[in-house]
Amino acid sequence: MERKDYKSVGKAYRKKDSMQLLLGKPLYVDDITPDHALVVKILRSPYANAIIKNINTSIAKKVPGVVDVYTWEDVPKKRFTIAGQTYPEPSPYDRLILDQHVRFAGDAVAIIAAEDEKAAKKALKLIKVEYEKLEPVLDFHTAKDNPILVHPEENWTALCKVGADAKRNLVASGVDSHGDLDGVFKDCDIVLERTYHTKAYQQAMMETFRTYTEMDRYGRLHVISSTQIVFHVRRILSHALDIPKSRIRVEKPRIGGGFGAKQTSVCEMYPAFVTLKTGRPAKLIYTREESQIAASPRHEMEITVKLGANKDGTIRAIDLYTLSNSGAYGEHGPTTVGLSGHKSIPLYTGNLEAHRFSYDVVYTNHQAAGAYRGYGATQGIFALESIVNELAEQLGMDPTTIREKNMVREGMKMDAYYGEMANACALDKCLEHCKKMFDWDKKYPVRNMGNGKVRSAGVAMAMQGSSISNVDVGSATIKLGENGTYNLTIGAADMGTGCDTVLAQMAAECMDCSLDDVSVFGADTDVSPYDSGSYASSTTYLTGKAVEMACDDLKKQICTIGAEMIGCDVNDVIFNGKQVMTEDGKKSVSITDIAYKTQANSKYTGIGTASHSSPVSPPPYMVGMVEIELDLFTGKVDIIDYMAVVDCGIPINPALARIQTEGGIVQGIGHTLMENVTYDANGKPMESSFMQYKIPTRMDMGKLKVEFENSYEPTGPFGAKSIGEIVINTPGPAIAHAIYRATGKWYRELPITPEQIAMDLMEKESS
Amino acid sequence: MEIQITLNGKIIKDHVEPDCLLIDWVRKHGCYSVKRGCETSNCGLCTVFMDGKPVLSCSMLAARANGHNVQTLEGLQEEAKDFVAFIADQGADQCGFCNPGFVMNTISLLRENPNPTDDEIRAYLAGNLCRCSGYEGQLRGIRNYLNHKNK
Numbered sequence: 035m036e037r038k039d040y041k042s043v044g045k046a047y048r049k050k051d052s053m054q055l056l057l058g059k060p061l062y063v064d065d066i067t068p069d070h071a072l073v074v075k076i077l078r079s080p081y082a083n084a085i086i087k088n089i090n091t092s093i094a095k096k097v098p099g100v101v102d103v104y105t106w107e108d109v110p111k112k113r114f115t116i117a118g119q120t121y122p123e124p125s126p127y128d129r130l131i132l133d134q135h136v137r138f139a140g141d142a143v144a145i146i147a148a149e150d151e152k153a154a155k156k157a158l159k160l161i162k163v164e165y166e167k168l169e170p171v172l173d174f175h176t177a178k179d180n181p182i183l184v185h186p187e188e189n190w191t192a193l194c195k196v197g198a199d200a201k202r203n204l205v206a207s208g209v210d211s212h213g214d215l216d217g218v219f220k221d222c223d224i225v226l227e228r229t230y231h232t233k234a235y236q237q238a239m240m241e242t243f244r245t246y247t248e249m250d251r252y253g254r255l256h257v258i259s260s261t262q263i264v265f266h267v268r269r270i271l272s273h274a275l276d277i278p279k280s281r282i283r284v285e286k287p288r289i290g291g292g293f294g295a296k297q298t299s300v301c302e303m304y305p306a307f308v309t310l311k312t313g314r315p316a317k318l319i320y321t322r323e324e325s326q327i328a329a330s331p332r333h334e335m336e337i338t339v340k341l342g343a344n345k346d347g348t349i350r351a352i353d354l355y356t357l358s359n360s361g362a363y364g365e366h367g368p369t370t371v372g373l374s375g376h377k378s379i380p381l382y383t384g385n386l387e388a389h390r391f392s393y394d395v396v397y398t399n400h401q402a403a404g405a406y407r408g409y410g411a412t413q414g415i416f417a418l419e420s421i422v423n424e425l426a427e428q429l430g431m432d433p434t435t436i437r438e439k440n441m442v443r444e445g446m447k448m449d450a451y452y453g454e455m456a457n458a459c460a461l462d463k464c465l466e467h468c469k470k471m472f473d474w475d476k477k478y479p480v481r482n483m484g485n486g487k488v489r490s491a492g493v494a495m496a497m498q499g500s501s502i503s504n505v506d507v508g509s510a511t512i513k514l515g516e517n518g519t520y521n522l523t524i525g526a527a528d529m530g531t532g533c534d535t536v537l538a539q540m541a542a543e544c545m546d547c548s549l550d551d552v553s554v555f556g557a558d559t560d561v562s563p564y565d566s567g568s569y570a571s572s573t574t575y576l577t578g579k580a581v582e583m584a585c586d587d588l589k590k591q592i593c594t595i596g597a598e599m600i601g602c603d604v605n606d607v608i609f610n611g612k613q614v615m616t617e618d619g620k621k622s623v624s625i626t627d628i629a630y631k632t633q634a635n636s637k638y639t640g641i642g643t644a645s646h647s648s649p650v651s652p653p654p655y656m657v658g659m660v661e662i663e664l665d666l667f668t669g670k671v672d673i674i675d676y677m678a679v680v681d682c683g684i685p686i687n688p689a690l691a692r693i694q695t696e697g698g699i700v701q702g703i704g705h706t707l708m709e710n711v712t713y714d715a716n717g718k719p720m721e722s723s724f725m726q727y728k729i730p731t732r733m734d735m736g737k738l739k740v741e742f743e744n745s746y747e748p749t750g751p752f753g754a755k756s757i758g759e760i761v762i763n764t765p766g767p768a769i770a771h772a773i774y775r776a777t778g779k780w781y782r783e784l785p786i787t788p789e790q791i792a793m794d795l796m797e798k799e800s801s
Numbered sequence: 802m803e804i805q806i807t808l809n810g811k812i813i814k815d816h817v818e819p820d821c822l823l824i825d826w827v828r829k830h831g832c833y834s835v836k837r838g839c840e841t842s843n844c845g846l847c848t849v850f851m852d853g854k855p856v857l858s859c860s861m862l863a864a865r866a867n868g869h870n871v872q873t874l875e876g877l878q879e880e881a882k883d884f885v886a887f888i889a890d891q892g893a894d895q896c897g898f899c900n901p902g903f904v905m906n907t908i909s910l911l912r913e914n915p916n917p918t919d920d921e922i923r924a925y926l927a928g929n930l931c932r933c934s935g936y937e938g939q940l941r942g943i944r945n946y947l948n949h950k951n952k
Contacts, residue, residue: 056897239896240844289896290836687892693933697934
């Protein structure tokens with residue numbers, strides 16, 4: 035049950051690194067690694083699909099300052115994946131560090147190592163490459179069973195049974211169903227079928243991909259990288275370089291944002307290869323252009339939903355098919371697609387009698403997609419929430435009423451969510467709360483403002499998970515220091531989210547000390563306990579539980595040492611954070627003395643450590659409502675207000691939970707109204723910089739208001755679920771709904787731009 | 802070429818290549834707060850002051866700063882401390898990579914207009930991108946600072 039007497043949990047503490055970050059201290063990869071490292075640059079393919087017939091590096095190598103140039107002939111020939119996932123990875127082994135076959139415009143052709151940037155850039159221009167151009171697969175609708183194969187090579191492998199088949203351009207394929215779908219559809223009063231299309235957005239974290247590598251004092255490869263997944267990077271590099279994992283150490287400093295992009299080992303292999311070859315420190319900093327054209331964006335998905343309902347709005351059957359575009363390589367392809375169904379359909383558990391979720395994930399000659407906050411759920415929720423809004427409008431029902439009628443509620447078994455129970459679910463309260471806060475009844479009707487502009491509103495619900503059940507591992511080690519303070523060591527990655535602080539708050543709560551008495555270190559594969567890393571909304575929920583368990587472990591030791599020191603049985607003492615004492619308080623020993631005892635004639639480590647995996651992945655829930663003002667002449671959509679109420683269980687740090695929500699909403703607004711990754715007819719990417727790829731500024735997001743409805747998740751630490759990803763899921767469907775209300779047209783493809791709206795309005799007027 | 806720049810109060814004489822950008826020059830001289838986010842003058846991360854005015858150091862040659870007074874966040878720690886604590890209280894620092902540019906421009910805003918409205922804050926800082934925070938927390942932080950200052 036939720037407790038109100040917590041000292042550290044539930045408090046809006048500042049992040050432990052706040053002042054350092056805000057005052058611009060040197061904390062990131064490029065700030066803390068030596069300037070004299072070799073500069074690494076990548077020559078990239080201008081073609082979407084080509085074979086390198088001939089590559090001449092001899093002139094480039096003669097440029098003064100160029101140390102070496104490497105091509106496909108120089109690298110190991112074993113395929114691997116760069117997806118940061120637990121071994122055996124569901125993503126196919128389809129990569130080489132450099133390949134003779136380049137598969138997207140931007141794919142790596144050669145690695146240049148030079149003393150300085152100028153020499154490296156000069157060498158880039160002097161490498162002579164003869165390509166045999168092949169016809170690319172650019173339309174993901176035609177990719178499956180296309181005679182052109184993105185991966186024709188014989189040594190392509192898939193470690194997991196995910197329905198992958200390179201000979202059919204398939205990264206994954208599958209189906210999952212429950213109930214008599216056809217029977218229920220036949221019995222429904224109304225069956226809607228619609229197709230929705232979401233695009234490949236860039237995470238556009240402010241710090242681009244970057245890695246520094248050197249040989250350490252023991253002759254091991256030492257990697258300092260901006261990554262969410264130090265342990266996965268170690269394994270990936272071991273596969274890529276074909277060297278033992280024990281010869282690699284990976285650490286991350288502060289990270290300038292990730293959002294999933296850095297859950298793929300996008301750039302680590304290049305400088306690592308240079309350091310192995312030359313024995314010298316090497317550094318690769320991706321340009322913004324590289325982070326736009328050769329990165330790890332969201333999977334483009336086309337989702338066809340069939341919805342069966344009764345006239346009274348009872349939603350009885352859902353059939354959802356997703357076609358996902360994985361691009362040239364399969365990173366996260368088999369798993370992201372799963373969320374498009376598994377983390378959308380369960381929202382309507384209320385009256386659902388039958389469902390089916392089927393999917394194909396295909397290779398194309400676009401840049402490879404990867405993990406992005408929301409991870410498929412965002413795409414699925416856009417489709418499902420949109421069709422529910424269409425149903426409501428068609429039935430003349432208030433879209434909040436239809437949701438109240440059908441939503442998942444606490445205590446329900448979610449057949450579409452692996453049969454898990456909704457043990458903690460305040461979605462109903464989120465909707466009620468949001469409706470009131472937003473003043474839905476007043477804002478839902480379309481209002482003509484009399485100046486060529488109309489105001490309208492839209493709504494959407496969302497869910498996500500908390501960690502990957504039965505897979506992810508969260509770990510924590512807590513060490514007692516001399517003056518009764520603690521060092522908390524983790525393998526999870528604070529990428530700005532504040533998890534270092536959130537986990538320290540939990541440790542402070544457990545050890546009954548102040549937050550200042552807990553120092554946090556993470557993450558370093560030589561030092562940290564194994565943790566899958568920060569992704570899949572797992573850190574607070576999973577690593578947080580491990581912190582609780584590690585603290586229990588340490589407390590037992592503290593009590594044992596204390597009992598020995600005061601000469602009584604361990605079962606007769608209590609620990610109150612400051613001292614161990616007998617229950618009657620007559621005998622006691624301070625935590626400081628106990629700490630010193632571990633340093634003199636001791637058999638105790640004074641270290642507690644724990645790992646944790648969860649058999650369930652409890653969903654957080656959310657409701658978002660938007661009010662827009664739409665200019666009927668220009669088609670411009672201004673966000674007036676975006677309001678949201680989130681159930682993330684018990685928020686451990688309400689300020690950070692709120693910022694996560696606000697940040698997620700604004701990213702979602704960008705994806706809905708302006709961001710897009712597109713390619714020209716030859717497969718060249720069009721948005722190579724922030725000049726073309728526009729992310730929201732503070733003028734584009736209106737006013738945000740975020741509040742919480744708590745539930746208590748019994749399997750989470752202090753009742754917590756996750757918050758990081760769910761928050762990006764409501765803007766797409768909510769804004770598309772509001773635009774329908776203002777224009778009478780459903781936009782089923784994102785982004786929805788002013789040009790489109792204006793042209794559609796003109797057409798409507800002239801017809 | 803030979804240049805002389807006053808960097809955070811210290812006169813530095815240096816030999817630079819004609820195409821050396823100011824961002825690379827200040828980082829070479831230890832001012833690591835200055836970040837490169839986009840290379841196309843879109844993100845505001847590389848904001849420094851030249852003669853007290855904010856400029857994008859990724860789009861300016863070091864040679865153009867010859868004879869001028871350049872300041873980075875390293876040189877404005879005391880002025881920044883005043884209000885960044887209020888941003889920290891909101892948790893709006895997040896990943897922190899955009900913070901120095903945002904802080905520099907906020908200092909500039911508050912020098913020009915000590916009591917800006919919310920809309921004036923949004924407009925002045927529109928060139929400072931942030932992908933983490935959703936901006937609202939940064940605004941709350943500045944607003945709280947102004948309320949505190951005006952008490």
